[in-house]
Amino acid sequence: MSRKTSDIKFFFNPKFIAVIGASPAPGKISNAILENLKRTGFSGVIYPVNPKYKSINDLRCYSSISEIPCDIDISVIAVPSTVVLETLKDAGKKVKGAIIVSGGFKEMGDNGKRLEEEIKETAEKNEIRIMGPNCLGIYDTVSKLDTFFIQADRIKRPSNGGISIISQSGSFAATIMDELASKGIGVARIINYGNRIDVNESDCLEFLADDEATKVVALYIESVDDGRRFIDVASECTKKKPVVAVKVGRRNAGVNAARSHTGAMTGRYEIYRAAFKKAGIREVDGYEEFKDACRILNIHSRGKGKRVLIITDGGGIGVNIADACENYGLRVDELREVTKNCLTSKLPPFCSIGNPIDLTGSVTDEHYITALEEGLKNGFDIAIVTVLWGPPQLTERLVDKLKEAMQRHNTPIIVCSPGGEFTKRINSLFEGKGIPVFSTPESAVRAAAILCSKRI
């Protein structure tokens, strides 16, 4: 089978979808998929397939794919693993691609592996591209496809945005999706290909490289199918947009876990690191950094360099951020004398003028803006603005003032605001204005390090 971008493009722009094993029973995977397609507003035609029913959710139900009167772009298969093969045989050449959400294959041992091989053979013969098995498939805010069969009241769906995620792990994809949705961060496409008997990370990356809806790609990788092709495709993609990746299953424990998870052989971690580096992919360290990267790259694109200006109203947290900057390889250079003198004249005497600029607990909204405007004249590449909400003179108006300041500057400004309920309420105001707020010094610095990376 030739592997070209055009081969999988139809997965992201389907007109005709069949749902195999469709059921009217709430709680069934196939029912959740039908409901999702309705909820997201999928505008194509849906064909439920199940010999047991004449109609499901007001849609005519077909007894088999062969009965459907037209060709199908995607057949979503949610039947027991032992029935999948039959379904593909029945599809013949009527179907371009299948998303096999069913589990019970390679991850279950030798029998499952044999089943997979037979499926692969049939799919190749019938020229059907396969996503899965053992996967959630595609959540797509552009084509309004949602085969993630998890209930939307448990796992929220993000709105439309510029991030696309490729994840071998379904649970990772779903959890990150839910986190991003809760932060109001939009996505373009989320793809989970599970056992990967055909469509793999390279296919997806090649598609996303040319996908206009995708501004940033974030990859969760247990293993890579074809290392050479991956590096080629990734190198092309990183020329066009930032790509971050987390590699899990790195050492002994993780490797064993990954093998039983998607049957993946994870290979030596060092090889992956070298491949990422070669392809210009920014490696992230795990779930936390993956999340931080998605959040910051949602707003800011490539940074210029590593020089960080720190502004704070709490000295201790300022020092903590300075430490974390050094841990993550960022530079916290001193302010120039002229800037120091200017800030000394413009800010009250209790402020500590340096980097960090410490505005102390007597801070006002306006002090932040003064510090930011003057500080940024020193050519910093990024500013981390820590706002602790204890100081009584700080008001919610700071949110708008910082938003305006951000619009005046090309330099990325990252807000760090740790705390409890009051803080979290104001943080949601920031997020409502599209300003990412990080709730620990370390996460703010991780985000800055992502932006300052040469490989973003």
Add this chain to the structure above:
Amino acid sequence: MSRKTSDIKFFFNPKFIAVIGASPAPGKISNAILENLKRTGFSGVIYPVNPKYKSINDLRCYSSISEIPCDIDISVIAVPSTVVLETLKDAGKKVKGAIIVSGGFKEMGDNGKRLEEEIKETAEKNEIRIMGPNCLGIYDTVSKLDTFFIQADRIKRPSNGGISIISQSGSFAATIMDELASKGIGVARIINYGNRIDVNESDCLEFLADDEATKVVALYIESVDDGRRFIDVASECTKKKPVVAVKVGRRNAGVNAARSHTGAMTGRYEIYRAAFKKAGIREVDGYEEFKDACRILNIHSRGKGKRVLIITDGGGIGVNIADACENYGLRVDELREVTKNCLTSKLPPFCSIGNPIDLTGSVTDEHYITALEEGLKNGFDIAIVTVLWGPPQLTERLVDKLKEAMQRHNTPIIVCSPGGEFTKRINSLFEGKGIPVFSTPESAVRAAAILCSKRI
């Protein structure tokens, strides 16, 4: 001045408090302190002192300390820095200790430094122990003292509990306080000594070592006053209870920041690391790990070893946790054959039996308990139970079931549950039952590493 525990004990059990510079004006620091003492239910006698008023908040106001008819345990001083000295002179020998919350001293340069030296001299002459200046002072759920002058609607106060925090930084103390309160975690005493012209970390640590209300001590350190004494005192304390510490101002950037913050010379980081190690203090890496440590040590005391059992319903997050365990030096050993066989017979075939035990998206509440009960028979030192709430058969009853399981076992069980709104709602149910929930794989593993540390 001799430095004995008895010297500062009275700070934590005062009967008579004077508030110098007391004001009826809402928003004033001194007013906030009066309000706090009322709100926390301080049961001793409060003497507002301010020549401008006859009474404040229904309390008789005195024109000076000398006018007060009895000796004073703590004089809380909230007057401009230039007036502080006069206040101490006026106090004569009537006052055991002063908490000087006023700023404007060493952190402001040479004049402030001279002022501090004069204050120190007068305090020594009058045998007054000084906390501060430039500090928040004490928040104490045992004596119901609260000199943290930050409004309680912005920074919530934790309830009574076993953690005590010693912090040179006020903003760090207040922010952690607010975070702990929002998680329902109680504290015994929180101490912020700011510029530290007298009472220092060693005094506080010595007091907390013998303090029955304190089960765990967490230290935020910019610098240590007297290294030898600190090691002695800390070594005694760690024999009795776990002590964790974060050292900030580690390298160049942080060092400069710390110097201007509390005027502290931070010294070489390596020396601190060695001192912590010698004293049996578990060093933590920054704000995130400090928070994780407080949260886990609030529930669990010293762990036994490094062997971690991982249970998950999401394979990818399970691998992520296994990776993080290896990063943090924990062991993810394989299950014994007998346990594997037992789990294979008791759990459905779709589960992946290993370490992690992956219950997959078809998980039920009961599967978690089965996995936990059988897994823990392998002599693991700690269990990390990841609960992703996507799987439709999981119910809130799992919270109680896990709580019961925890009560049956001596082994610490850490819940990891990343996600969005639905997840956060259930996480608050866990927290309501006193079960700490960590919202990223990394934070769960950091917490486990704290417990498994030999030095806890």
